Amino acid sequence: MTARDPSARNPSQVWQELSADYEQARAREDSLDRLVEWPAQRDLLGDVTGRSILDLGCGNGGKLAELVRDGAVASAGVDIAGNFIAAPPAGVELMRGDLSDPESVPELSGRTFDRILFLQSFGYAKDPVHTLRAARAKLNPDGFILLTRTQPIRYAVERAEKNGTTLGEEYFSRADYTYRTSWNDHLALTKRTYTMSDLLNAFSAAGLWIETAVEPQLTEEDARRHPHKQAWLNKYLGILIFKLRPLSSRFASFQ
Numbered sequence: 001m002t003a004r005d006p007s008a009r010n011p012s013q014v015w016q017e018l019s020a021d022y023e024q025a026r027a028r029e030d031s032l033d034r035l036v037e038w039p040a041q042r043d044l045l046g047d048v049t050g051r052s053i054l055d056l057g058c059g060n061g062g063k064l065a066e067l068v069r070d071g072a073v074a075s076a077g078v079d080i081a082g083n084f085i086a087a088p089p090a091g092v093e094l095m096r097g098d099l100s101d102p103e104s105v106p107e108l109s110g111r112t113f114d115r116i117l118f119l120q121s122f123g124y125a126k127d128p129v130h131t132l133r134a135a136r137a138k139l140n141p142d143g144f145i146l147l148t149r150t151q152p153i154r155y156a157v158e159r160a161e162k163n164g165t166t167l168g169e170e171y172f173s174r175a176d177y178t179y180r181t182s183w184n185d186h187l188a189l190t191k192r193t194y195t196m197s198d199l200l201n202a203f204s205a206a207g208l209w210i211e212t213a214v215e216p217q218l219t220e221e222d223a224r225r226h227p228h229k230q231a232w233l234n235k236y237l238g239i240l241i242f243k244l245r246p247l248s249s250r251f252a253s254f255q
């Protein structure tokens, strides 16, 4: 049974206040997004020339704009906060909306894409399997989903320290977790806890298979230059990245 904190706010609403602080932190030279996450995400996307991309939970849309400058076409970004870059390049449409049900965002109705991204945004889906199935239905043939999520161990380590409990107790706890964000310590986010098997089972239930999984780390040079970031990763591990493809029509019963 999941324990609910009645005072906890819907995390997607919190993002309307948090997004400017997040983007400011992400833009720092030593942010883990700049040093580790975006380079690894970009690497897995490969050559995007002529590819259409849908970025769900796109933040300010800066990553999508970069992909279009690298050759992507007819691309769209959706974010609940609506705090977008001022002048997106031609070929990028940024729209306010809920990623939980992409087909219900009017501008996306009937459209399909070559790449669909959930970069640190999948945790905000109301029903994760429903959202993944809906995203899968919007993929063109030979398309894939790139999905990143914080290592669940990270939250378990934090909660064990805070509550004086053990890693295992917290990792397997089903209670929601409310924590002050490092981007703005006046704001708290409440997350459903999850384990690795929760994630893998969600992919399976949505009819997706994992082509590649990556646990990106700092390069040796960046670790030397930013030892505080290496210390953080040594404790909290970082993020997981999954490249997900639809199971073949042989497994059409998943649809």
Ligand SMILES: C[S@@+](CC[C@H](N)C(=O)[O-])C[C@H]1O[C@@H](n2cnc3c(N)ncnc32)[C@H](O)[C@@H]1O
Residues within 6 Å of the ligand: 011, 012, 015, 016, 019, 022, 026, 033, 056, 057, 058, 059, 060, 063, 078, 079, 080, 081, 097, 098, 099, 100, 118, 119, 120, 121, 124, 125
């Ligand atoms: C950690 S940020 C990641 C932003 C961006 N994808 C990146 O990699 O930098 C999470 C993003 O998810 C967005 N978000 C949260 N709930 C959402 C929802 N229900 N629908 C759409 N976007 C949402 C937030 O506004 C925020 O921009």
